Amino acid sequence: MTTSTEHLPVEAEGDVRARIVHSALDLFAAKGYAATSLREIAEAARTTKPMIYYYFRSKEGLYLSTLGDRLQAFADAIDRATRPDDPPVGKLRAFADAYLRYFQSQEPHIAFVVREVFGLGADITAQFGCYLEDRVFSRLKVILQEGVQAGDFCECDIDACSVAVMGILNMFILRRVFGGAPLDRERAVAQVECYLEGLRRREPDADPFP
Incomplete structure (x- = not known):
């Protein structure tokens, strides 16, 4: 399965990223940073862990993006x-x-x-x-x-x-x-x-x- 978003429309890329950030915010707020897994975030965002790595590189990178x-x-x-x-x-x-x-x-x-x-x-x-x-x-x-x-x-x-x-x-x-x-x-x-x-x-x- 490919994780590249090279051929996705800009709107689709934005939607995926926004869903990841929104889901991460909700889960971090409910469970805390340490207790929240990327798998849970991916499931809540209706995407995959490789897609999270594509946009944010790491859990820490995702957290920093939510802060920003x-x-x-x-x-x-x-x-x-x-x-x-x-x-x-x-x-x-x-x-x-x-x-x-x-x-x-x-x-x-x-x-x-x-x-x-x-x-x-x-x-x-x-x-x-x-x-x-x-x-x-x-x-x-x-x-x-x-x-x-x-x-x-x-x-x-x-x-x-x-x-x-x-x-x-x-x-x-x-x-x-x-x-x-x-x-x-x-x-x-x-x-x-x-x-x-x-x-x-x-x-x-x-x-x-x-």
Whole structure:
């Protein structure tokens, strides 16, 4: 039996890959990475193990592709929520809200990533960090830099500020994933807004707490 997709239509190739990724996400989320076999994924995706190797080379490669796809979808959700003509303050609020809304819409899959990614070895962790930087952190940094350039935010360390904002949001997600706490999106966004107050540029004699 040949495993080559050389003569398949582009749509068919895309369908096969999409089915594999979707099935892998569902099984990884339900059973965990280690307990999920490529055979199970192939059966769920209505394909074969050789086809998985064709597209992803290995189980690790498949896992990394699922991470990349999820984080790209995360980035797309943020892009839809942050309109180019919005002021930086509005974009930052929209970023925070979209970040948490996307988690809620994909909670089983993202919770699996949060629980397992840091225990799967240095290579996977490093690649996850690259994906997160390229597809999520980079968008937040652009918003913060726009705010500084527009005079809305004071001069600040953009890297440090982006980590602070993400830390606020991720704390709510971690409490949900590991403690089962309800995710109060409005409260989380309000805490980002409190941090935002500290970033806002004020006149030297202005009251910091009007």
